[in-house]
Amino acid sequence: MRDVNALWRYPLISLGWVLSASVLGWGVNAARRASLPLVAPFSYAHDCPEKFVLSSPQVAAKLALRLAQKQPGEVLFVDARPTELFSADHPPGARSIPYSFITPFGAGAAAPLRAYKHIFLYCDSPKDRLAGLQAELMRKAGLSQVRTIKGGLAALRGASPSTRPTRGAHE
Secondary structure (H helix, E strand, O other), rough: OOOHHHHHHHHHHHHHHHHHHHHHHHHHHHHHHOOOOOOOOHHHHHHHHOOOOOOOOEEEEHHHHHHHHHHHHHOOEEOOHHHHHHHHOOOOOOOOOOOOOOOOOOHHHHHHHHHHHHEEEOOHHOOOOOHHHHHHHHHHHHOEEEEEEOOOOOHHHHHHHOOOOOOOOOO
8 A cells, every 4th residue: 555655655745846936926926016917918810920910901003103203202112021121221211210119110100100191011021911010010000001012022123123122321
């Protein structure tokens, strides 16, 4: 009988320690003013962006460029790619606002962009994913004038020779 008890003794002691630590952790977390979530705070769309259906309106690159020529100062081109790619090359006049699920675009960042009548986002990811996700966040922050450029950076470059990349300059 002693041998059977010895076999169960250490696993039960270990289980007791694990349960005690878990209860203590939950108690401390509950006592904090800003308790930590028990699940990841990221939405399904950020976890599996290829399954997220984008609903942001798209516009052809030629139309976006025409609007920029007709309404100078009222049109902003936004690069949703990572800062490193923007720094390497980007169309003249574009602004870098990279998509990030860790530090998403918020209402505070939207305030200076409200002055623009049209905001066109682009990227170089398949199906304009980064631009579409960034546009969704911008629309949620209250910017209704946001659209993505269909075909992204390649379409923008193909639509006009004046959108040839500027290397290394930050706009």
